[in-house]
Amino acid sequence: MKKRLLIANRSEIAIRIIRSAHKLGMLAVVFQSDREPDALYLKYADEIIPARDMNNEKSIFLDPERIVNLALEHNIDLLHPGYGFLSENPDFAQLCVDNGINFIGPSPALIRDMGLKTVAKSMAIKAGLPLVPGSDGPVKDAAAAKEYADKIGYPVILKASAGGGGRGMRIVEKADTIERNFKSASDEALAAFGNGDMFIEKYLQNPKHLEFQIMGDKHGHVIHLGERECSLQRKHQKIMEEAPSASVTPEMRAEMGEMAIRFAKSIGYYSAGTIEFIMDEDGSYFFMEMNTRIQVEHPVTEMITGVDLVDWQIKVALGEVLSVKQEDIKINGWAIEIRVNTEDPQNRFSPQTGFIDKIHFPKRDYIRIETGIQSGSVVTPYFDSMISKIIVHGTDRKDVIQKTLDALYEFSLVGLKTTVPFCRAVLQHPDFIDATYTTRWVDSVFTPDMLENEDDEMIGALAATILYASEYLQLSSDLPTYKQDALNVWVLNKRLNY
């Protein structure tokens, strides 16, 4: 009998997991949420469970009890959480395990540990990973803060232990302002959170975000699949990723990869995982955190290594031995992922909702499209703004940049604005071409006028004129359509031939 795999997720990742389930001879089961009853992923599933979550406060994807109850009702063997939603919720993973459902991911205990930043960091220290220099606990007063900052070097960041939302937080550039800043931040924290305790940490002004993909099995084997660079972020969320990173030399890759494996082994990790590092301008790097789920940007790693990460997640969950060895992993070329989000890059990436009248993706053998929508789909305010991903593979970095740019010029979407023009601008910017971009790029370098170009502006003027002209001459409505000869004739001629 075929195993039944339930996907507790939606959109492109649901379709991605269905593909792996089918490849491994399983039945793919999905939920149909009332919040998007016509979603594209439903078409690919073998079985659909109606979630009837219309009147529930939370959608089905955020409701652990209902998911598990429905899974039991439908005789589910394995559950894949995808990313986001409950994918890194240890209580949910535990609930699955307790009910005899094979949760695809690491053990619930490890999900919990990695979710607690302080626990994760102390485990990383034990495994010998470098951390951003900082005080282990709260510093006692302004003088102690100054003494500590003088030791680790400026700039430093002062953070309230109880802080959040930027309150009780100060970036201090030089020694003579630290005592004043410490006092004001501490007072602010005391007023806001009733606790004036302050931490101090080295502040990286222009850091890069690097992450290592690892894969482990339940028999103690762990390999790494190289790094991804995800420095391009807006609102602290990734928007474009590449693999490998131009800032990582083969020696560093070996060193950091070995570190990632050592860490994973020391905590008994299995399934897919990501170890995040932050890298300073001088090339020094520090452990940030570990993600215990499959990540949005996993395809870039798959493109350059040829390893199917979702397949292995499932196989590892079933107890299979990881047959891919570290020496089998060769980095082949370069890959870039573009996230197509329905956001307006001309207006601070504000989300856009509504109809996708028409969408067209480029088709090439080196382009992989992962999409959760199609022409005619609706983008609702209930879920994430990411609708598709365009992943491009090239022989080297220069080649993949050009191929991606061409692909984005071929891509079109009628109805909503997307992040694609933003990614186009990035691909042509010297900071990206030279690979010097950092996580601060969007805030410190990007301006919306970078999205514009003269050719587009001129063609826009022409399009505006044609629309205006056809109305001006009051002929547009009563003329036949020109679809048949639209290819080679300057169509407007007929409109204006009065």
Added chain:
Amino acid sequence: MGTSYIYKRDASRLFIAVRDNGKRYKIYIPKDTNPVINGEEHDINFVEQEDFHYTFDWKGKRFHCELVSRDQNKAIIKVNGVEYKYSLESIFSLIRRGMINADANKIDENNIIAPMPGKIVDIFLAEGDLVNVGEPILTLEAMKMQNEITANCNGVIRKIKVNTGQSVMKDELLVEIQSIDV
């Protein structure tokens, strides 16, 4: 006559699109050929056309244009995913507006007067025609020499004050042109 005419003869096909950053595009849409933008003919082709969505092909690239909003003569067009805002004028609305805020001197500047006494032997253009700077408008014969009188600006011929065969004095007004060079 040897002049390559950039603007053709029909002023009703000339439009001005001004972007919100002040950039101006003079767009002429001829009957049989490619559009002329700011005096230059471009090999731009329609690939696809639906109600408010056009796709053009130019320089081997695709340009997807979508009407986002339209208010009177203002339009926002999304080109390859990025919005641009234009205000649009037909040449006549521009002239009408130009006459409302008329600067009398400015119109005078573009009047063409006879540089010498003589006889009008030929008139090439008619009122309402578009002219380019340097384009011949009429021929004035003086002292057995034929002199081509040319336009001193790009614009529309508003009035032709003389007829073929008529004799004119020096400094007599021949033609009034409404300039579209701003």
